[in-house]
Amino acid sequence: MLALAASRASAAEPSGEIAENDPDAVRIGYRRDASQIDKRTTPGYADGQTCMSCMLFNRKSGTSLGACEAINHRLVTEGGWCKVYVPAM
Ligand code: SF4
Numbered sequence: 001m002l003a004l005a006a007s008r009a010s011a012a013e014p015s016g017e018i019a020e021n022d023p024d025a026v027r028i029g030y031r032r033d034a035s036q037i038d039k040r041t042t043p044g045y046a047d048g049q050t051c052m053s054c055m056l057f058n059r060k061s062g063t064s065l066g067a068c069e070a071i072n073h074r075l076v077t078e079g080g081w082c083k084v085y086v087p088a089m
Contacts, residue, residue: 016075017065024071025082034081044083052078055086 018025020032031037034050051057056069057076067073070084 015063015065017077018068018071018074022074024074028070029083030071030076030080031082032077032080034079037081042083044085045081049081049085049087050078051076051080051082051085053088054081055088056084057088 017032018030020026020030024030029042031042034045037045039045039047051066051068054068057066057078058069058073059066059078060075064078065075066078068076068082070082076082
């Protein structure tokens with residue numbers, strides 16, 4: 001358990017945001033900047049989709065980060081995206 005926590009801490013950005021190469025992020029195809037996604041290689045992505053407009057994003061007050069329900073409430077950035085994206089109603 002301690003080793004798992006240590007490996008997760010080392011893979012995270014200083015802000016607490018999950019790193020793109022973290023195993024949880026890789027599993028869902030997390031990208032921290034949706035504007036850089038190439039639709040030719042990421043066919044599930046559509047213009048305008050970001051974590052900020054995803055139902056699974058729970059903003060952390062006063063930051064651009066939010067807890068993502070798809071990865072056990074680990075932190076992602078509002079401008080990110082992943083293949084689990086669920087449009088907010
Ligand atoms: S599930 Fe939603 S909030 Fe979580 S990383 Fe994917 S797009 Fe962002």
